Structures are given as structure tokens and as C-alpha cells.
Amino acid sequence: MxxxxxxxxxxxxxxxxxxxxxxxxxxxxxxxxxxxxxxxxxxxxxxxxxxxxxTRGKLIEAIYDQRIRLLCEAAENRVTARDPGKALIDWLREVVVHLTESRVLAEAFMAAQPGPPGVEPPQIAAWHKAVDNAAAPLLAAAQADGAIRPGLDATDLMALTTAVARAGSPEQADAFLDLLLEGITPRQGN
The missing domain is CATH 1.10.10.60 (Homeodomain-like)
Structure with a gap:
């Protein structure tokens, strides 16, 4: 960022x-x-x-950068929560909202960037890394608390969350996230 x-x-x-x-x-x-x-x-x-x-691209980049910064700050503010599992899940819901609300902005950013089509600009890679880094302590705390299955890393979690947010319509994203969470949350008695 x-x-x-x-x-x-x-x-x-x-x-x-x-x-x-x-x-x-x-x-x-x-x-x-x-x-x-x-x-x-x-x-x-x-x-x-x-x-x-x-340029239009600089304006869109600034908006997106601000959104990513706020998302990372929200994760940082939740790291010491009493219920690490709930803190992670609440933040993932925030990520899904960010992604579903930022579709137009993300498309506009990509359209405004010079370079070959289909190649991510370096700024997008930096934003992904910032979000992965923000997710890592939340995920580690939730896993240490037994709220999230072990063996999942932050990069995989964020890739799954992004896929959930982009699958189907924005209205479906919350239901899809519930399915993802069911898969990464240990079942009682296991």
C-alpha cells in the first residue's frame, strides 16, 4: 500500500x-x-x-488503497479479541462485503492500468499480500483457540474467501461464506 x-x-x-x-x-x-x-x-x-x-487510474488506485488499508486495520483491531474464531469470521464477512462492493472499482482499476491484458499490476499483488498478512494473525489465533481447523494458511483462506465473494451474485456471497465457514470450522466431537 x-x-x-x-x-x-x-x-x-x-x-x-x-x-x-x-x-x-x-x-x-x-x-x-x-x-x-x-x-x-x-x-x-x-x-x-x-x-x-x-489520472483516472490514480484516483481509483487511491480509493482502493484506502479500502484495503481500512480492511487491514479492521483485522489488526480484532487480533486480541476474546473470541478469536468470531473475530476471524466477522472480519471475513467484512472482506466479502468489501469484495462484492468493490467489483466496479476493481474492474475500473484494471481497465485504467497500462500493460498486457490479464496481467495483474504490481499494486494488486501488494494489496493481496497486505490482506494475507492481515489475515495471518487472526487465523493463527482462531486455530490456536480450536475455532478453525489446522492446516489452513492465510493465503489459502483469502483465496477461498475471494472465490466465495465472486461466485454468483453479491446477494449469494453471505450464504456461500457460511458454507465455506462450515468447512473450515471443526465439528463438535472431532
Whole structure:
């Protein structure tokens, strides 16, 4: 994840407003949403938008980076929970929501990236690694508590969770996650 530069207070407010407006506009209008509409929704001029985000790709990357950062912080905040199994499961539900709500954003990010089609940009690999690293302590705590079967590593868990979130419709994701959780949770008496 990219490090956050230090900004003046007014510049940080504009940056935050642009990110919030961009999420809303992109979610409503899709990957081709107008950058002018985003600036207008944020209450800033086009020059302010382009000063912070010189390209559509940089804007989308910043939004996604923020979402990943918040997801990783949520995992970190749960590591010392009294019920490690519940902490992991609650976080996995948050991951599924993130993935189902970020479909348009992820597609827009990929479309805005230069390079050969079908090849993941390095930033996506960095985000995957950050999420895997965030999941590892939660998973280890849940396994140590006996809430999750041993032998599963964070990378495999996140791959399964991602597959669950992307299979079928977003409405089905929660039911699919329940099936996954049933498979990784030890049964009583085993």
C-alpha cells in the first residue's frame, strides 16, 4: 500500500472529499463515470481533482488503497479479541462485503492500468499480500483457540474467501461464506 503524504489541512479535506465523492459516483455510474461529476460532487474544481489525481487510474488506485488499508486495520483491531474464531469470521464477512462492493472499482482499476491484458499490476499483488498478512494473525489465533481447523494458511483462506465473494451474485456471497465457514470450522466431537 502506498504511504500517505503529509498534506495541509485544507488539502487533506479536499483529498478526503474527492475520495468519498469518487466512491459514490463510481458506484452509481460505473467505471466510466465522469471525473467532472466527481469534482462537482466533492465540491471542488477540476484543477483540484487533477492536482491530487492526475489520472483516472490514480484516483481509483487511491480509493482502493484506502479500502484495503481500512480492511487491514479492521483485522489488526480484532487480533486480541476474546473470541478469536468470531473475530476471524466477522472480519471475513467484512472482506466479502468489501469484495462484492468493490467489483466496479476493481474492474475500473484494471481497465485504467497500462500493460498486457490479464496481467495483474504490481499494486494488486501488494494489496493481496497486505490482506494475507492481515489475515495471518487472526487465523493463527482462531486455530490456536480450536475455532478453525489446522492446516489452513492465510493465503489459502483469502483465496477461498475471494472465490466465495465472486461466485454468483453479491446477494449469494453471505450464504456461500457460511458454507465455506462450515468447512473450515471443526465439528463438535472431532
Amino acid at each position: 502506498a504511504s500517505r503524504p503529509v498534506r495541509r489541512a485544507d488539502a487533506q479535506r479536499n483529498y478526503d472529499r474527492l475520495l468519498a465523492a469518487a466512491e459514490t459516483v463510481l458506484d452509481a455510474d460505473g467505471a466510466g463515470a465522469s471525473l467532472d461529476d466527481i469534482a462537482k460532487a466533492a465540491g471542488v474544481g477540476n484543477a483540484t481533482l487533477y492536482r491530487h489525481f492526475p
